[in-house]
Amino acid sequence: MRRRQARTAFAFLAPALLFFALLFFYPLARELYTSLFTGAAADRYTGLGNYTKAFGDPVARHAFWVTVQYGLGVVVGAIVLGLVLAVILNQRMRGRAVFRGILLVPYLTSIAIVGLLWRNILDPDTGVLNRVLHALGAPEQNWLAEHPLATIVCIAVWQQVGYTTVLFLAGLQGIPELYYEAAAVDGASVWHRFRHVTLPLLAPTTLFVSVIGVISAMQEFALPYLVTQGGPNNASDLYVYQVWKTAFNFRDFGYASALSYLLLIVILVLSLIQLKVGQRGEK
Amino acid sequence: MARSRKRADSLFPGARGVGYAVVIVICTLTVIPLAYMISLSLQSDGEILAGDPVLWPAHLHFDNYQRLFGEVPYARFFVNSVVMAGVITIAHLVFDPIAGYAFAKFRFPLRRTLFVVVLSTLMIPFFVRMIPVYVLFSQLGWLNSYQGLIVPFLCDAYGIFLMRQFLSTLPDELIDAGRADGAGELRIFWRIVLPQAKPALAVLALFTFVFQWNNFLWPLLATSTTDMRTMPVGLTLFNQEFFTQWNLTAAGSVVLFVPTAVLFFFTQRYLVRGVALTGLK
Numbered sequence: 001m002r003r004r005q006a007r008t009a010f011a012f013l014a015p016a017l018l019f020f021a022l023l024f025f026y027p028l029a030r031e032l033y034t035s036l037f038t039g040a041a042a043d044r045y046t047g048l049g050n051y052t053k054a055f056g057d058p059v060a061r062h063a064f065w066v067t068v069q070y071g072l073g074v075v076v077g078a079i080v081l082g083l084v085l086a087v088i089l090n091q092r093m094r095g096r097a098v099f100r101g102i103l104l105v106p107y108l109t110s111i112a113i114v115g116l117l118w119r120n121i122l123d124p125d126t127g128v129l130n131r132v133l134h135a136l137g138a139p140e141q142n143w144l145a146e147h148p149l150a151t152i153v154c155i156a157v158w159q160q161v162g163y164t165t166v167l168f169l170a171g172l173q174g175i176p177e178l179y180y181e182a183a184a185v186d187g188a189s190v191w192h193r194f195r196h197v198t199l200p201l202l203a204p205t206t207l208f209v210s211v212i213g214v215i216s217a218m219q220e221f222a223l224p225y226l227v228t229q230g231g232p233n234n235a236s237d238l239y240v241y242q243v244w245k246t247a248f249n250f251r252d253f254g255y256a257s258a259l260s261y262l263l264l265i266v267i268l269v270l271s272l273i274q275l276k277v278g279q280r281g282e283k
Numbered sequence: 284m285a286r287s288r289k290r291a292d293s294l295f296p297g298a299r300g301v302g303y304a305v306v307i308v309i310c311t312l313t314v315i316p317l318a319y320m321i322s323l324s325l326q327s328d329g330e331i332l333a334g335d336p337v338l339w340p341a342h343l344h345f346d347n348y349q350r351l352f353g354e355v356p357y358a359r360f361f362v363n364s365v366v367m368a369g370v371i372t373i374a375h376l377v378f379d380p381i382a383g384y385a386f387a388k389f390r391f392p393l394r395r396t397l398f399v400v401v402l403s404t405l406m407i408p409f410f411v412r413m414i415p416v417y418v419l420f421s422q423l424g425w426l427n428s429y430q431g432l433i434v435p436f437l438c439d440a441y442g443i444f445l446m447r448q449f450l451s452t453l454p455d456e457l458i459d460a461g462r463a464d465g466a467g468e469l470r471i472f473w474r475i476v477l478p479q480a481k482p483a484l485a486v487l488a489l490f491t492f493v494f495q496w497n498n499f500l501w502p503l504l505a506t507s508t509t510d511m512r513t514m515p516v517g518l519t520l521f522n523q524e525f526f527t528q529w530n531l532t533a534a535g536s537v538v539l540f541v542p543t544a545v546l547f548f549f550t551q552r553y554l555v556r557g558v559a560l561t562g563l564k
Contacts, residue, residue: 002390004404005389005390005391006389006390006391006392007467008385008389009385009391009394010385010391010559011467012381012382012384012385012389012472013382013385013386013397014380014505015377015378015381015382015437015438016379016381016438016443017397018431019378019402019438019497020400020401020404020440023412023416023435023437024407024412024435026415026419027412027415027416027419028407028411028412028415029416030415030419031325031411031412032288033416034414034415040477046438059434077446081309084305085305085306085309086557088302088305088306089306091298091299091302093299093302093303097551099306099310100555101547101548101551102310102313102314103310103313104547104551104554104555105313105317105544105547106313106542107495108497108541108547109317109497109540109543110496110497110499110515110543111497111499111515112319112497112514112516112518112519112536113515113518113536113539114518114539115534116518116519116536117317117319117320117533120318120323120532120533121316121319124441125334126334126336127336128319128336128338129339131335131338132338132525133337145332150409153433153513158316159307160312160314161309166555167499171561174415190298196454205385210348215408219408219409221410221500222500226519227426231383238446241409243414244413247413247414247417248504252496253414253418256414257414257415258294260410260413261411262409263410264408264411265405266511267406267408268406271406
């Protein structure tokens with residue numbers, strides 16, 4: 001009986017396990033192997049050469065720091081806005097579900113649309129935004145040229161704020177009312193209640209949103225690819241976009257693999273921090 | 284629900300008004316670019332090319348949509364998107380629950396270890412798989428083919444985890460009754476377990492479909508000819524391969540956008556719950 005159960009279970013797991021072996025773990029190993037080689041066909045062994053090259057490569061280092069700034073910008077923006085919106089929408093108000101639905105729409109919209117649309121709107125010469133600013137008598141913008149990184153951060157926040165709002169709303173609903181009643185009895189002010197009841201009790205949600213947010217932002221490819229081409233002057237040259245160019249434009253698969261592995265290590269460390277802190281928070 | 288609303292009634296005096304103002308402003312900023320996309324899709328070539336953008340077209344050029352399917356192979360992109368997202372969704376609906384069911388209801392050696400192995404794939408981001416899978420598929424001759432678009436996404440740990448959580452709540456008696464009737468294990472899964480899992484399957488299907496419908500990076504990399512492009516990729520190549528006409532690009536965006544918007548409209552409650560539950564990536 002037990003053996004039959006085990007056999008059935010393995011048969012049921014087989015497709016998934018085979019899939020993960022061939023399309024997750026094999027690529028993971030192959031990427032590591034390729035990272036030890038150099039040349040257009042990635043066939044000359046270079047040991048850790050690609051890794052030492054990466055640490056000394058101003059382009060890679062620059063891309064990494066740009067990506068860190070991008071990740072922090074997106075996460076801070078989405079958290080602050082999402083928290084504000086969640087606190088507001090957690091009140092009794094007409095049209096909550098409608099507002100929440102509207103906020104989520106960009107999150108479900110393809111990044112291809114988001115990128116192209118904003119590039120069109122923000123274009124200094126042919127974009128509609130400058131036309132509107134002009135009509136309002138405001139100075140015209142040239143954000144994509146002057147503040148490319150901040151601009152794609154804002155586009156990403158525009159797309160993601162509904163997601164963080166929904167996560168914070170779920171977190172807020174989990175706070176027992178008792179705490180607020182106790183705070184009210186103590187005569188705590190609104191700000192006090194927010195600062196000492198809402199924020200601490202939302203800490204697990206905030207941690208989850210920040211780490212998940214940073215991890216996914218650090219993998220952003222489409223916005224630089226579609227909106228800024230990493231420019232001007234590499235100011236918005238995000239890391240994965242750089243990996244892409246290294247592999248598929250410059251045909252240096254070995255170096256691109258090493259660059260990928262380095263980012264993977266950073267992401268794994270972030271994931272582990274979240275697991276550790278998250279577990280402590282649960283106790 | 285009612286309790287949380289009562290509590291939040293007294294945020295501070297006048298909070299309601301300020302709150303409404305903030306939410307309405309942000310929702311307006313959310314909607315305007317998408318509304319402008321619809322406006323762009325209805326503008327004439329003249330309006331697009333004059334270098335003097337307008338907020339709303341003088342005449343609504345619905346024929347842009349005809350041109351999209353006539354002058355540009357957008358119908359082909361549409362079909363490719365349907366095939367890619369559709370087949371991947373069906374694959375998830377088979378492979379995720381069957382693996383989740385094994386983890387939820389069977390006792391076997393290495394169960395915990397294998398579950399950790401499956402979950403660990405959540406930490407392997409796509410950019411790490413991108414280069415080796417590309418090289419592998421180019422050796423197999425799978426680039427620029429449907430199997431090349433589909434195979435990297437046949438199942439995932441999110442779906443398996445979701446199904447395991449859901450199916451652990453299923454009473455064992457149900458499965459045992461099936462066994463007592465002499466039904467085979469596959470038949471039990473298909474006839475007894477899956478029908479019980481409909482709510483979870485709906486969430487899974489919805490998330491998988493929307494994610495793959497919008498998928499950009501892999502189809503961009505894995506396809507190289509016009510007849511294999513999916514909509515998100517074909518759209519971005521308008522400017523390079525076909526036109527520099529933003530009205531057609533916008534029309535294509537609307538065609539890509541509408542199915543997800545309609546799905547979202549009808550399934551908002553599930554989606555919101557799903558987002559809060561697992562975190563859609």
